Amino acid sequence: MKILVKRIYEPAAKSDGFRVLVDRLWPRGISKENAKLDLWLPDLGPSTELRKWFNHDPAKWDEFRRHYHAELKVKPALLATITEQAKTRPVTLLYSAKDEQHNQAAVLRSLLLGQKTER
Secondary structure, three states: OOEEEEEOOOOOOHHHOEEEEOOOOOOOOOOHHHHOOOEEOHHHOOOHHHHHHHOOOHHHHHHHHHHHHHHHHOOHHHHHHHHHHHOOOOEEEEEOOOOOOOOHHHHHHHHHOOOOOOO
16 A cells, blocks of 8 residues: 655645545645545544644654554444555645644554554
8 A cells, every 4th residue: 555644835746646534633734625525534633632732743743643543443334444545556645834844644654554652
């Protein structure tokens, strides 16, 4: 499976394949037309409580990953939506956070690929 991670503010590319927004909230300043999405799965984003607690603080990254991983484990049908697409084409997980290393799409990608989340 080829699963990529990309900020939604970056231009869409043919190599993105199936584009999935994995933010719970719609990204600021981008229209649905310009997003060029194939799918938006807001329920795959971290819970509101977890998102607010984390607040993209790298010092909280390890704990965020553990809690978010636990939230994802109880959503097998949504995870399967992505893995089914990834069997036949690249899938790009889109997120809006400024931090390109500490975001939910990176955690989700690792889970989908069966990897341990990296530090």
